[in-house]
Amino acid sequence: MVERAHERLTDAAAHWWFYVYAVVGFVAAVGYVYVVGWSVAVGLETLILLALSATLVYSGVDARGRDVSQPGLVRAAKLTTLTGVSFSLLAVAVALIWLLEGHPVVDVEFMVVFAMWLGLAVGAQASLYAVVSEEKRTRLADLVKLLTMNQRVLRHNLRNELAVVDGHLQNLETRLGAGDEDVAVARLHVDELLENSERTRRILDIWESGDCREQDAGAVLADAVERLRQQYPGADVEIAATEDAAVSAHPALEDALYEVLANAVEHNDESVRITASVRNPPGDDVVVEVADTGSGIPGREYDVLDQPEETTLSHASGLGLWLVYWTVRESGGSVEFADDGDGTTVRFRLPDATAEPGVWERLVARAR
Structure with a gap:
């Protein structure tokens, strides 16, 4: 029960992960200035980190506005984290290669931090797009199944049942006479249902067979x-x-x-x-x-x-x-x-x- 409650809490707060990344980015940018010391170059580097963090704020707002499930947002947040970590590890690998080849390695701290938040910024939007596309594709696949089932019902069950009703209405007309108002109204609605079911079947046939x-x-x-x-x-x-x-x-x-x-x-x-x-x-x-x-x-x-x-x-x-x-x-x-x-x-x-x-x-x- 505790585990399920934790999962529900995680799902409900999924989009807030993007804001957390942004806040940590702002803190990292300020901390970078404090550790390295102020200069014009450091100021420009800090501005870059702040801009990347701001894009994560946008991603959080964008995540709330998208038609995506809460589990999908959790998956997007995890993919974002994975992308950020991958970018930072790539920066570390590049720095190690330069070191092993005897090249001077300058400003490694900024390079790693920059790679991390660049990965988070890119991963946030890419993961949202990927999750939304996947959920739409799944929904479309389910819709195709629903249409197929609907067509089968309209083609067989509904028309067969309406044919039975129509037959009984004919029997009532024989007993009560063709001028009976209740029978006439019932027959009118049955005919409309038969016509609509036939049109629906034809529309589905058109959609399924697109050969011109x-x-x-x-x-x-x-x-x-x-x-x-x-x-x-x-x-x-x-x-x-x-x-x-x-x-x-x-x-x-x-x-x-x-x-x-x-x-x-x-x-x-x-x-x-x-x-x-x-x-x-x-x-x-x-x-x-x-x-x-x-x-x-x-x-x-x-x-x-x-x-x-x-x-x-x-x-x-x-x-x-x-x-x-x-x-x-x-x-x-x-x-x-x-x-x-x-x-x-x-x-x-x-x-x-x-x-x-x-x-x-x-x-x-x-x-x-």
Whole structure:
């Protein structure tokens, strides 16, 4: 129990080790002046030691502000100590080599003290960076496992259970009639869950299989529009202009375009008009645009795509935009949203598959 309490105390005070190193450095600098005596050269040497000690104060503040566990901070403090000791031993070894070779050895005390605090200053930042990187790598590995498990659950368990519920709802409809309100509401929510689970599965598939292929952007857009017309026969949608454009994109490009088109239909009234186009500017990315005359996508819906993570205060209400985001990202392109008050324009920028590769790309191709 005493040992565990000591470990908890050590963990809680981990970042304070950097301040301790700094204080000892300040004391060593003052003591060095006292032992050697004052001179301009000694003053400059003392200033160097004080500056190195000040960097350790910064490391202590930096350690508190970093996203790192307390055990990680303890490990960083130990690595810092080891680096400082290693630098000082290196200075001693250099001094001994000079002595054995008959060279005059001057100011050994400063050289050893300087090497020690130089090692502590360098080791503090290097160890913090190493520990933070290691913990992030571990967290990412755990996240991949979680995503894999999530995909397996969504692909099998959840869909199977929802299919059972859907079957029982059909039986209830047969008994109570298709107009029963409770059954209709339950079926609506089951359908939404099935749709979201399917979209999540597709997003995970996109993330796992990042292989791109050459596609005709105009043909893909035409297929997405035809798919929309079949699903929504009354939709006012037209392809305004299509240029010959071969893009390098993920196979899910048609799904991403359909999501944007369907979003414009589902979130606006029947009077909305949708236009789609493909442009292939010389020497630039291929641009695929979908514009509508509706009320537009709320900024909070697509602003979350640029944030590091979703939160309870800022999150996308559906998964369609995430499917679009990951498809375009895995294609090596970008997606932009513009709302001018008269509707929303969603703009895909995709790599031109026929573009002449640059110097760096040609060197990489030759190396392969």
